[in-house]
Amino acid sequence: MCMVNEDRKKIFVGFLFAMLLAISMIVLHERSITRQSSRGFTLYALFNKIDGVTSGAEVRLGGLKVGKVVAQSFANEYQIKVEMALNKNYHLPVDSSVQIETDGLMGPKHIEIVPGADDEVLNDGDSFGYTQDVMILNDLLEKVVSYMRDKKGVTDEEESN
Numbered sequence: 001m002c003m004v005n006e007d008r009k010k011i012f013v014g015f016l017f018a019m020l021l022a023i024s025m026i027v028l029h030e031r032s033i034t035r036q037s038s039r040g041f042t043l044y045a046l047f048n049k050i051d052g053v054t055s056g057a058e059v060r061l062g063g064l065k066v067g068k069v070v071a072q073s074f075a076n077e078y079q080i081k082v083e084m085a086l087n088k089n090y091h092l093p094v095d096s097s098v099q100i101e102t103d104g105l106m107g108p109k110h111i112e113i114v115p116g117a118d119d120e121v122l123n124d125g126d127s128f129g130y131t132q133d134v135m136i137l138n139d140l141l142e143k144v145v146s147y148m149r150d151k152k153g154v155t156d157e158e159e160s161n
Helices: 002-039 137-152 156-160
Strands: 041-047 058-061 064-074 080-086 097-102 109-114 130-132
Touching: 041 130
Parallel strands: 058 109, 097 130
Antiparallel strands: 041 080, 058 064, 064 080, 097 109
């Protein structure tokens, strides 16, 4: 008779432990969901060139920070996929675009969102359809010099003489 009571105690303790474990797992899962939804959502963009954009770089809308760059990886042989975590309060049209900009002439790079006008909005995990790569100072200077040459009608051969 004493063995039966001990077996019942062990079964009861085991059942109680299993219930506490299940309840704690449910609570942890709910907290995780709540934390994710309060953080916001993730959007992606493909760029050809992201020089100077690093993890942690700001994502801005109208000049105000609305998120940050979380990660960068190769999407394919030639393009870089940028993952951005945005605050949950923003509803961006699906035709919105992103471009890489610089604070001032030589400041840090950030991603600027240019909102579109579509009624449909981007959801968690979506990608921007339109992107503009970073403009590097050397590239810009070369374009200005090339423009000035074209304006004057000077060819490369004439300039070297």
